[in-house]
Amino acid sequence: MGGLSLRRQRHGAHLPLLLLLVAAAAAAGKGNKGEHARAAGATGLRFRRESGTFKVVQVADMHYADGRTTDCEDVLPSQVPGCSDLNTTAFLYRVFRAEDPDLVIFTGDNIYGADSTDAAKSMDAAIAPAIDMGLPWAAVIGNHDQEGTLSREGVMRHLVGMKNSLSGLNPEGVEIDGYGNYNLEVSGVEGTSLGEKSVLNLYFLDSGDYSTVPSIPGYGWIKASQQVWFQQTSSSLQKKYMNENPKQKEPAPGLVFFHIPLPEFSSFTAANFTGVKQEGISSASINSGFFASMVEAGDVRAAFIGHDHINDFCGKLSGIQLCYAGGFGYHAYGKAGWSRRARVVSVQLEKTDNGGWQGVKSIKTWKRLDDPHLSTIDSEVLWNRGSNGKKETMGRRKKNPDGS
Numbered sequence: 001m002g003g004l005s006l007r008r009q010r011h012g013a014h015l016p017l018l019l020l021l022v023a024a025a026a027a028a029g030k031g032n033k034g035e036h037a038r039a040a041g042a043t044g045l046r047f048r049r050e051s052g053t054f055k056v057v058q059v060a061d062m063h064y065a066d067g068r069t070t071d072c073e074d075v076l077p078s079q080v081p082g083c084s085d086l087n088t089t090a091f092l093y094r095v096f097r098a099e100d101p102d103l104v105i106f107t108g109d110n111i112y113g114a115d116s117t118d119a120a121k122s123m124d125a126a127i128a129p130a131i132d133m134g135l136p137w138a139a140v141i142g143n144h145d146q147e148g149t150l151s152r153e154g155v156m157r158h159l160v161g162m163k164n165s166l167s168g169l170n171p172e173g174v175e176i177d178g179y180g181n182y183n184l185e186v187s188g189v190e191g192t193s194l195g196e197k198s199v200l201n202l203y204f205l206d207s208g209d210y211s212t213v214p215s216i217p218g219y220g221w222i223k224a225s226q227q228v229w230f231q232q233t234s235s236s237l238q239k240k241y242m243n244e245n246p247k248q249k250e251p252a253p254g255l256v257f258f259h260i261p262l263p264e265f266s267s268f269t270a271a272n273f274t275g276v277k278q279e280g281i282s283s284a285s286i287n288s289g290f291f292a293s294m295v296e297a298g299d300v301r302a303a304f305i306g307h308d309h310i311n312d313f314c315g316k317l318s319g320i321q322l323c324y325a326g327g328f329g330y331h332a333y334g335k336a337g338w339s340r341r342a343r344v345v346s347v348q349l350e351k352t353d354n355g356g357w358q359g360v361k362s363i364k365t366w367k368r369l370d371d372p373h374l375s376t377i378d379s380e381v382l383w384n385r386g387s388n389g390k391k392e393t394m395g396r397r398k399k400n401p402d403g404s
């Protein structure tokens with residue numbers, strides 16, 4: 001969230017060091033993910049043949065600024081010396097090596113514009129590890145990305161133009177609020193019956209920064225124009241998936257990514273979430289109805305956000321998992337002694353009797369901590385096909401999903 005960080009002073013800019021870092025990252029950068037089949041569709045995103053999985057690493061709130069000269073917030077006194085944005089960079093490399101994701105999603109406040117000398121350079125340095133490792137990635141913006149030398153439109157355009165970026169500015173020919181409203185399709189395993197269909201849909205929205213309506217204080221929200229686009233996109237994807245051959249009985253699952261929590265994130269207590277809530281829910285002060293839009297759409301299984309760095313829970317409301325990632329960046333406020341973290345989302349396809357792959361069977365999640373062991377915590381199943389009111393067809397499916 002914003003308030004806590006606003007008190008911070010601007011730090012001296014050391015541009016040569018930053019340039020050196022960016023240059024080093026660029027020099028080392030070449031695609032090395034040949035084992036991932038990514039030939040389908042416009043995005044090339046698809047499930048892996050061997051495992052039938054598609055894995056996302058969500059990175060929330062890096063708050064990247066000028067690199068080595070930008071200090072760390074809220075670390076233990078003993079950790080202050082030698083701690084900078086470069087620790088955020090090191091954590092990105094560690095978590096990508098450990099998880100080998102198919103897609104990296106940055107959910108806003110990727111840079112902390114107010115402390116950045118050059119917003120484009122800060123963004124390049126922030127995202128560099130994903131590019132260096134040849135990983136496809138997508139981003140949305142939060143409420144701090146535009147506080148430097150680029151506007152919200154400028155910062156989103158920059159993200160769209162970067163190497164390996166699957167980010168989109170906005171849908172073509174549609175009047176829409178914000179920057180960075182787009183969707184990505186993930187195809188089934190190449191050569192299977194669902195190899196040319198989107199079996200998993202990812203939606204990205206700009207949740208704004210601050211209210212521009214004088215009578216409404218606080219943070220921004222997802223506007224009606226964005227909800228109309230989302231509903232139409234969801235509806236047409238569902239029609240295609242269920243009506244075109246090979247016809248499917250239920251929609252492909254949808255996952256939604258944005259920055260600022262919806263008011264519905266306040267619906268939970270420790271009794272019904274997994275993870276922790278260590279600060280208030282910094283949603284907009286009004287409810288613009290996006291949660292209802294997601295429930296009505298019918299395909300959304302989970303929404304993933306950031307913004308509140310020391311909340312990292314998932315809770316389920318009306319069939320939709322609402323998930324925080326927890327703060328990733330060292331220049332972002334946090335809690336000393338409480339590790340920076342990333343959320344991992346792993347989607348698994350259903351195996352057919354003859355060993356091929358069908359549509360999505362389950363969606364799992366866990367978090368990776370930036371501690372010495374890169375600990376995995378709070379592993380849970382977010383959604384299981386057939387367990388959300390839809391009954392499995394008797395006799396068609398094997399008892400054991402692994403085919404045993």
Ligand SMILES: *[C@@H]1O[C@H](CO)[C@@H](O)[C@H](O)[C@H]1NC(C)=O
Nearest residue numbers: 075079082083084086087090
């Ligand atoms: C930051 O990185 C430095 C250099 O690798 C390391 O010595 C230090 O322990 C890191 N700090 C934190 C808080 O992880």
Ligand SMILES: *[C@@H]1O[C@H](CO)[C@@H](O)[C@H](O)[C@H]1NC(C)=O
Nearest residue numbers: 267268269271272315316317
């Ligand atoms: C979570 O549990 C609290 C009480 O422990 C209850 O008031 C609340 O309605 C529950 N929320 C959901 C989404 O089930």
